[in-house]
Amino acid sequence: MQTWIDGIVDWLFGIPTWLHDVISWWVRAIFWWLSSIWAIFVYVWSVVVYNIGFLFKAVIFPGLIFIVMGIIFAVWSTRKLWGRIQARRGPFHIGKYGGLQLFADAIKLISKETIIPEKARRWMYRFLPSFLLIIVLLPFAFIPWDSSWFIADLSVSLVLVFAFLTAVPVIALLSGWISGSKYSLIGGFRAANNQFACEIPMIISSVGPALLAGSLSVMGIAQAQAGIWYVVLLPVNMVTFLVAAIASVGTFPFDAPVADSEIIFGWRTEFSGIYFTMTYFAEFAEQLLYSALLVTLFFGGFWGLPFIPAVVNFIIKFLVVFFFFVIVTSSFYRLRQDQIVRYCWKYLLPLSVLNVVVALLAIAYFPGLALLVIGG
Amino acid sequence: MKTDIVDDAIEIWFGPQHVSAHGWATKLTLVGDYIVECDPNAGYFHRSAEKVMEFRNFRQGALIMERLCMLEAFLAEYPYVTAVEKIAGLEVPERAKVMRTIMMEASRIHSLQFWWGQFAAELGLFTMLLWPWVDREFFLDAFEELSGSRHAVSYNTPGGVKYDFNEGVIAKLERAMDRIEDRLPKFKDMLLRGPTFRVRTQGIGQFTAEQGLKWGLSGPNIKACGVPMDLRKDDPDPSLAYDMCDWEVPTVHNEDHPGESDAYDRMVQRFLEVETSLGIIKQLLPQVPDGPIIDPKHRAKANRLPEGEAYGRVEGTRGVTTLWLKTQDKAQTPWRAKIRGPCFSSYYSLKHLVPSSKFADFIVIFGSLDPYPGWWDR
């Protein structure tokens, strides 16, 4: 017979059960959460292990860290070489031969106050420099440092590289526009003008290697030069590509976009702090990219002395080409922007076309040469 | 042309904060890429030197003159010194005359070397900024050996010079001259024969001799038009020794546009100036006579001057530098000093030279006139 006392007893005995249920629910819930996190972790780990080679390439060796270190080294060597050429010493205080100077400079620039002008469009002003740096860093994925050390190999990677690089002057024009300064606006237009002048000669110069290799892939072009470097067959194209590359980067003979004695720093006038650092790094990244492309397209890529690792071969040639970049940038006076267009269209374009045509005729009439080229 | 006439016009201050505008500001009105109006503004570098001179005695005044343009310190302080000498009636010893002339020509070379580097940097080649400046150091070493200071030499004094030549000075001067002679072909390759230099400067900032004379230009800027106008020949100063040597006024004759000069001609003219100055120094160095560098009896005469007024003038690196000095009787300081700097006229001639040229050429035209802000804002 049930009484109200029994009800109380039942209620009292129910408390531990209820507590047990609550606790066990929480334990199960926590265990479920932990196990699902563990599952995600296992999944990610399996992906990482499965793609460890790709991730290592993308992040460490031919990828981000290597390229950023390369940029820092490039800035250091450029400053050191410019100093040498100008009878100075260049950086020498921090580190051996000033090797750590660039880290100090980067820390200084990053920790500086970022001043955004009143008339600037704030959102774009914050967005564009990092976008520029990303755009310039992306094509490094296609550079074949070795037959196995590369990040991506598409059948149309050469086209893709130029597609990425076309965006650079657009960003320069935009950042000149949104900075809200007359000097940076003029600089932005000059950057667009530079690209207008040099892009077509540059792409036509790269047509030659692509035709000879029968491939639009940067990797394919590099591999096709096992027999003979294309600089032997297309010397004029090499020169036109170098000149057009310098014009596209906008360094010294063609530095109308950032001419510091005319328009203070061109489209970069208003950038300060971290934003300036990004645009500055992007310029050197572009120089590095063009030196790497020059090595790949004309100087036989990773082919070279057989007893040296292929990567080392590539890097030696890369450094030599970069050295010539620096020599050329410290030899000539700045050209006016209309002169840049005139010389690029009047001399560079016919020369680049001429060399391609000559190479094609040679292949058509001397098939033995074609066999040599293809590596047969 | 007013701004409201052309809707597209934008005004740009090539202003006091610009990288290559060190102490000057020019307002430019642009339509597209062309400059339609140029408004030079003096006054950003004003140090009221003429007023300060009224409170300094006749020994101290030359210090102010040389601080107006440190690059041609020997030349800049000369007008003041010679004006004092004229009023006081001081005789300069022969040795001091020759030494003055030698050091003035050395100062001219050093100033022109500075300008090569500056103009190259304005054209965007920093290699050529540093190369002439390296050679300039050798002249600075000679100046330091002579007077004890690299730039502010304070060498000329009323009645003579302060410091005597010794073997070290002559050796250093000869070393500097050998160095510049070695390097002149190299600089010609880099500057005059450089293809990018030629396309940037030929036909830029062109004006005729009549225009230049009307604007009041002098010195290398007018000599580049083919006008042999040189104070060293036209008005031989009795207290300088230009008549002791054999030299010609260097002028440029360009066959493409005779009687006119562009930025390229002005660069050629400056090379000729350096060669002429080298020739003068080489002829004068062996014939420095013995004797005192300053007459000790005359020294005290510069303390108090009689009443009078005098012009002192000299053919400077950038043109004719003139100083007018008026004194009252037995005064320790000048009553009024007035300076005519050579660069004022070349700076304000931009008003006529620059319009209808491209914006990128503005700095080329400006730099080719070899302006120095210290000379237009005293």
Next chain:
Amino acid sequence: MGFFSVLGDMFRIFKHVFRQVFVRPFTSLYPFEDRYYPERTRGRHIHIREKCTACSQCVRACPVVAIRIDKEDKMYEKDAALYFDYSRCIFCGLCVEACRFDSLFHTPIVDLSEGERDDLLYGPDKIETLERDPLEWRGRRFR
């Protein structure tokens, strides 16, 4: 100005620039290396008090009023204490020229860095001797 002569000019420029890469730099590491100062260098002054006659000609000659004289402060018979303000001095040499008693000279010492502006006022204790404690700041010695 044909095409090939322009190429020749360009290669001549390359030759000059390329040669310069292998030339020693011209600059000297100034604070770490000494440079040569000639005998006549107009550096800081030295005041030889034995010969001074307190004529105050140096004070009159100074164009920037950098010298102050204290005639009360006598160490010998008729000398005076000189105070040099090196924040004003322009090293023109007029005071040395004005001294007729060989009592004031320039020295080839031009390293005058100090931590505070007041230290640049050289009193009689500092102007009469060449010895000077170099500035020490955070464990580094400055010239």
